[in-house]
Amino acid sequence: MRLHCIALIATGVLTTLPASAADVETIARSCNNCHGTGGVSVGHSMPSIAGLSESYLKNIMMQWKSGERASANMTRLIKGYTDEEIAGLARHFSQQKWTPAVQQVSADVLKKGKAVTDACETCHGATGGQPDDADTPMLAGQWAKYMELELMKYRDENFKMTHKKMIKNARKLEAGDVEIAAQYYGAQSK
Amino acid sequence: MNPIHRRDFIKLFAAATSSAALSLPTLARAGSAKARVVVIGGGYAGATAAKYVKLLDPSIDVTLIEPNKTYTSCPLSNEVVAGHRKIETLQVGYDGLRKRGVNVVHDLVTGVDRDKKVVATKGGKKLQYDALVMSPGIDFTYQGIEGYNESMINDIPHAWKAGEQTLLLQKQLMAMKDGGVFVIVVPKGPFRCPPGPYERASLVANYFQHHGMKKSKVIIMDANDSHSKKGLFNQAWAKLYGWEKEGLNTNGMIEWVKGAEGGNVTKLDAKSKTVSSDFVDVKADVLNIIPTHKAGRIAAASDLVGTGGNNFEKGWCKVEPMTMASALDPSIYVVGDACVAGEMPLYGNPNAAFDMPKSAHIGMAQAKVAAGAIVAKVNGLPVPDPIYANTCYSIVGDDYGFSVAHLYRVVNGTFKYIPEGSGVSPMTMPDKSPVPPIYRKLEAEYADGWLRNVLADAFA
Numbered sequence: 001m002r003l004h005c006i007a008l009i010a011t012g013v014l015t016t017l018p019a020s021a022a023d024v025e026t027i028a029r030s031c032n033n034c035h036g037t038g039g040v041s042v043g044h045s046m047p048s049i050a051g052l053s054e055s056y057l058k059n060i061m062m063q064w065k066s067g068e069r070a071s072a073n074m075t076r077l078i079k080g081y082t083d084e085e086i087a088g089l090a091r092h093f094s095q096q097k098w099t100p101a102v103q104q105v106s107a108d109v110l111k112k113g114k115a116v117t118d119a120c121e122t123c124h125g126a127t128g129g130q131p132d133d134a135d136t137p138m139l140a141g142q143w144a145k146y147m148e149l150e151l152m153k154y155r156d157e158n159f160k161m162t163h164k165k166m167i168k169n170a171r172k173l174e175a176g177d178v179e180i181a182a183q184y185y186g187a188q189s190k
Numbered sequence: 191m192n193p194i195h196r197r198d199f200i201k202l203f204a205a206a207t208s209s210a211a212l213s214l215p216t217l218a219r220a221g222s223a224k225a226r227v228v229v230i231g232g233g234y235a236g237a238t239a240a241k242y243v244k245l246l247d248p249s250i251d252v253t254l255i256e257p258n259k260t261y262t263s264c265p266l267s268n269e270v271v272a273g274h275r276k277i278e279t280l281q282v283g284y285d286g287l288r289k290r291g292v293n294v295v296h297d298l299v300t301g302v303d304r305d306k307k308v309v310a311t312k313g314g315k316k317l318q319y320d321a322l323v324m325s326p327g328i329d330f331t332y333q334g335i336e337g338y339n340e341s342m343i344n345d346i347p348h349a350w351k352a353g354e355q356t357l358l359l360q361k362q363l364m365a366m367k368d369g370g371v372f373v374i375v376v377p378k379g380p381f382r383c384p385p386g387p388y389e390r391a392s393l394v395a396n397y398f399q400h401h402g403m404k405k406s407k408v409i410i411m412d413a414n415d416s417h418s419k420k421g422l423f424n425q426a427w428a429k430l431y432g433w434e435k436e437g438l439n440t441n442g443m444i445e446w447v448k449g450a451e452g453g454n455v456t457k458l459d460a461k462s463k464t465v466s467s468d469f470v471d472v473k474a475d476v477l478n479i480i481p482t483h484k485a486g487r488i489a490a491a492s493d494l495v496g497t498g499g500n501n502f503e504k505g506w507c508k509v510e511p512m513t514m515a516s517a518l519d520p521s522i523y524v525v526g527d528a529c530v531a532g533e534m535p536l537y538g539n540p541n542a543a544f545d546m547p548k549s550a551h552i553g554m555a556q557a558k559v560a561a562g563a564i565v566a567k568v569n570g571l572p573v574p575d576p577i578y579a580n581t582c583y584s585i586v587g588d589d590y591g592f593s594v595a596h597l598y599r600v601v602n603g604t605f606k607y608i609p610e611g612s613g614v615s616p617m618t619m620p621d622k623s624p625v626p627p628i629y630r631k632l633e634a635e636y637a638d639g640w641l642r643n644v645l646a647d648a649f650a
Contacts (some may be wrong), residue, residue, distance in 0.1 A: 023575055029242070029558045030579040032647050033551055034640050042646045043639030072615065072632040073581065073593055080579075080597040080611015149635055158626035 005099045024088035027081070031089065040099045044145035051098025058090035059188040063162055070153075070160035100141020100189035113184020119134035119169045120185075128185040144179075144186030220461050221362045225250045225568040228309050228319040232256030232284060232489060234263075234552030235526030236325030237648040240292045242561035250568060253293040253317055255309065257484055259283060261649065264383060265550050266641050267352040269585060271360045272393035280352060280641075286650035302492040321564045324494060324507070325485060325557070326486025327351075328382055328548070331505075334482050335375075337458040337463075346460065346477045347389075350382070362476045363397060369405040373474035375455045375465055376412040377482040382527045382548040384418035385584045385594070387480060390445075392423070392586035395431045395443040409438070409472055410446045411465060412453040418547070419584060419594055421617050426586045426630075438470060455479075483548075485528035494518055499536075504547060506530040511537065511600045512573055514556050515562035523560040526553035531578075532598060533607040544607035546598065550644055552580040576600055579611070583637035589627070590636030 020190045028039070031049070036043050039050030050058065063069035064078045065086065078086070105113075120139075128139030139147065153159045154170030155178070161167055173181060205564035211474035229240045232254055240254040262281050269275035284294040297311040302322065309317045330348070345574040349359040363372065372394050376387045391408045391557055398406045417423070426432075427433030437451060452469030463477040484505035485495050494516050496503040507524040508517040516522045517568045533539050546552050559576040566573050580596035597611030615633060616625050 026558075026562060026574045027577050029562075030555055030577055032338055033554055033579070033644050034581060034636075036643050037647050037650070041639070041643055042650075043642035045635040045639030072629050073595065073636065076595045076613045076615075077579065077581070077597070077611055080608040120193075145635070149632060152628065153632070156626065156628045159628055164637070 024085065024092050027090050028089055028092050029083055031093075031156065039093045041101070041143060041146075044143050045149060048099060048101065048144045049093045050096035052094060052137055053131070053134040054090045054094035056137050057093055058087055059135060061086045061090065068160075069162045077159060082183075098138060098141070101143050101186065102189050103141075103144055103183070103186040105183045105187045109180055109183050112177070113180050116173065117181050117184055119172065120181070123165070124185075129188055129190040139185040140188035142186060144182040147185060148179050148182035151182060191416055195603060225320040225564075227252045227319050227321045227323065227564060229254040229323040229325060230302075230309065231325035231327055231486065231526070232258070232261060232287075232294070233325060233327050233553070233583075234524060234550040234648045235327075235557045235649065236323060236646065237261070237284075237287060238554040239323040239325060239523070239561050240287055240524055241290055241648065242558050243564055244290050244292055246561060246565040247569065250565065251293070251297060252291070254284070254287060255295045255297055255299055255311060255317075256284070257296060257298045259296055259595075261551070261643065262352040262356070263645060264350070264352040265582075265644070266585070266637065267349070267356045268386065268390045268393050270352075270356050271349060271363060271390065272397045272592065273360065273364070274393070274585075277356060280645075282645050282649045284649070286302035286646075296512065299488050302488065302522075303581075304492065304522070307521060320521070320568065323557070323560055323564075324492070324516070324522050324524045325526045325553075326488045326528050328483045328485065328527045329487050330481035331484050332481050334377070335455055335458050335479065335521075337460060338479060338481075341441045342460055343415055346458075346463070346479050350386075350480050359478060361475070363394060364401065366406065366475055368403040370403070370475035371409045371473065372405075372406070372476045373463075373465060373478065374410045375477070375479040376410060376414065376453075377480055378413040378449075378454075378501060380506070380530070381480065381547060383582075384547050384549075385423075385582065387412070388417055388419070388423045389584040389586060390478070391444050391446075392426065392431070392584075395427075396587050398443060399431075403525070406443070408444045409474075410444070410453070411455050411467065411472060412447060413449045413455070414453075415448045415450050419592065419614050422592050422614055423584075423586065426590060430590065434562075456619075458497065466513045470503055483527075489524065489528045492522075494522065494524060494528075502530050502534065502536055508536060511603060511605045512576060514560040514576075523564065525556040525560050529556065531537060531556065531605060533605045537604050539569050539604065541608065544598075546578065546605075547594075547596065548580065549580055549582050551582060551640075552578060554644065554648055555579055578605075581640065582617060583633060583640060585634055585637055589631040589634050591630055591632075591635055591637050593636075608620060 035049050041048040064071050064075045123136050124139050151170050154161050225245050229236045240252050243252050260281050270277045297313040300312050301310045307319050341605045348360040349355045377416045389435050394408045427444050431444050434440045454467050455465045457466040463474040494507045507529045509529050514523045527548040533542040533544040555578045562574045578598040583593045585591045592615035594614045597608040599606050
């Protein structure tokens, strides 16, 4: 605590901090219930959010809030938060360290996974760990189960998703390859 | 995670620089001021309070007192009853908290001396506190049903505190024969896990389906006239279990009898497992009586519960909305099922009826608010603005789940329910078309992820 305080003074950040910084940390603690302490999930169907990019986190929350993008539950929760709080949460979680979940898969899944994720590489990078831009989420070491469910959402025409290119590519995958693609990226825990 | 809030540091720093007597070393000393926090009860809320006080200010001594060495989660324990989940997946110990520096004592609290601020235990310990977190959960009154008492719970399990009771009910279900009747008796609210009895009915019916017991029935005898997520349950029951309408002697696998129409059980013949209301007698093969609730014993013994008034006042602990401190003692914070909170007449909102549900999730939210308030107080900082969020999943069949969310803030010192951030899973899509199955599947999957994360966020 002392170190933290001194660091703030030494770097001169103190005066430029947004006034709502403290409140954001209080709100962020309520996200931990589902997304893990500090945003690092241990639940296979729930994404880790610590260390995802600020722009990605803010966009997705704002899309849920406006109704532009569907979610089974976040669309309800997020409407209770102000735009400013959402921006603060995005900043807060983006500043935490990305902590990949260690998930082991067979050599066969790795080989097949590499082959079926060609189209993903363009935006998410070679192992899903070097996204092209700040709007593209990190995949390397994200929970495979969660990514499988996300792909299921992109592939279901009854589920309203936003990214045209992603929708197109997700639907190009063979049904049997969805799980493999998700497991492949889950296992890239760098 | 940053210990202590930045904004508060700004304020503290501003105060410090305005006075020549205060300097950086003084500030550091203020931050490391020792305080003793004792937590009674190691359920979701108590464990969370202990962990988050330590996270926010490691220099505070935290002791958690809990009689049991293993905790068994009540959330998702209906899946164990129906054989979908092993009970071990719901169980956790206290080593995670120990690693974080919490002093965990397996002992039973026998008394709290509020004047001297001392907690006494059965093992002879006397623990001094600056702040006490009271998180004893619920106890049962076993009252209101003639012929029913606590000695019967091995034969007539409640399975409303998870563990041995859960397995007893599971065993009875698995011994049932086709054509048997499983009766769930629901007490007048408030009770923990408001959708729990209806989730249990759903999963028992699901068990019947999977085991070719098409002639078996689940009958819910409910002292209340409505229940949590009623529309969603009825819709799911119609889709999955042949539900037609409310009342007895319907064609579906599940029958729900409301209080006003004979659901309010007042009598038991234990020998024949027959429960009676003023209108009907219902004979069970498996009988599951959920007894009437009250705040955990030690809360009442410490004079922290209401002694009169309605169901929400009598037997429960009223709290200060900003901090979760007891309305009767500013040094004791009551979190979890033992407290009563939310936007309701008790808190000066005459027309509101949004009590916080007694759920693990909101108990943890309350615990985090209490932890933040305690750490602020110990360090002489302003109390942070609280936020209370709840999520509660119900599993009602294969790949079929739904949820309810609640959000509360504090406005002008009183609880405010935020409808924009609350609500149940959709019954229909906005254009009135049916909800695509993917929604129900996703929520069934999320329930498991939620469980693992709440267990870790509280205990690891």
